Amino acid sequence: MKQATLQIKFDEEKLNAIKQYMGKKDADLQTELDDVMQKLYEKHVPAPVREYIESRDSRVQEKPKRPSRPSSTAAANNDSNTTV
Amino acid sequence: MRETELKILFPTEKLDALRFFMGKKELTVEQELKDYLHKTYEKVVPTHVREYVESKLDQASLQEETSEQRAQEQQPEPQRERQSRQTRRQREQAVAESATLSSQARQPEPPEEPEESQGISMSM
Numbered sequence: 560m561k562q563a564t565l566q567i568k569f570d571e572e573k574l575n576a577i578k579q580y581m582g583k584k585d586a587d588l589q590t591e592l593d594d595v596m597q598k599l600y601e602k603h604v605p606a607p608v609r610e611y612i613e614s615r616d617s618r619v620q621e622k623p624k625r626p627s628r629p630s631s632t633a634a635a636n637n638d639s640n641t642t643v
Numbered sequence: 644m645r646e647t648e649l650k651i652l653f654p655t656e657k658l659d660a661l662r663f664f665m666g667k668k669e670l671t672v673e674q675e676l677k678d679y680l681h682k683t684y685e686k687v688v689p690t691h692v693r694e695y696v697e698s699k700l701d702q703a704s705l706q707e708e709t710s711e712q713r714a715q716e717q718q719p720e721p722q723r724e725r726q727s728r729q730t731r732r733q734r735e736q737a738v739a740e741s742a743t744l745s746s747q748a749r750q751p752e753p754p755e756e757p758e759e760s761q762g763i764s765m766s767m
Binding site: 561566570571572573574576580593600604616 | 647649653655656657660661664665668672673675676679680684687688689692699
């Protein structure tokens with residue numbers, strides 16, 4: 560699935576303080592923000608819509624896995640050669 | 644107050660859906676993330692450190708305000724020009740008004756002229 564970039568403006572000094580004190584607790588702000596986004600998604604987007612989006616995404620991922628034509632024809636030729 | 648940009652990657656389709664359903668509740672993703680950052684700042688950063696950081700921010704904002712005031716003080720001329728333009732307009736209006744008044748005052752004069760001439764003729 561394509562990724563979108565969210566941009567938030569926040570006070571630099573405060574952000575540095577958060578990063579510093581989160582680092583002391585072996586926590587990472589970026590992963591925390593990713594978790595927040597996932598929780599927001601699960602909280603606000605209804606389950607059927609989430610299922611729909613995820614099923615669409617899986618279909619899109621499956622599509623490019625089809626084998627290309629030249630290789631299949633070549634394989635068929637090989638099979639015919641072996642049978643004859 | 645210096646602000647920095649935080650970038651978060653999230654699947655486009657999911658973000659669209661999230662924006663749509665949050666929009667129904669008049670909420671924005673950005674605002675929710677900012678709220679989260681404010682809460683974690685208050686939760687993770689010790690009180691004394693917060694006091695110090697905020698005092699620095701207050702100083703910075705005060706400096707910005709004073710610099711803005713100085714900048715405004717250094718450019719008072721356009722306002723004066725506007726004021727002078729207004730006074731000019733006022734003057735023009737006043738002149739126009741006085742002109743109309745004087746013309747109105749002059750209007751009753753014509754009937755007086757014959758009287759004067761009559762007076763002259765009488766004296767003759």
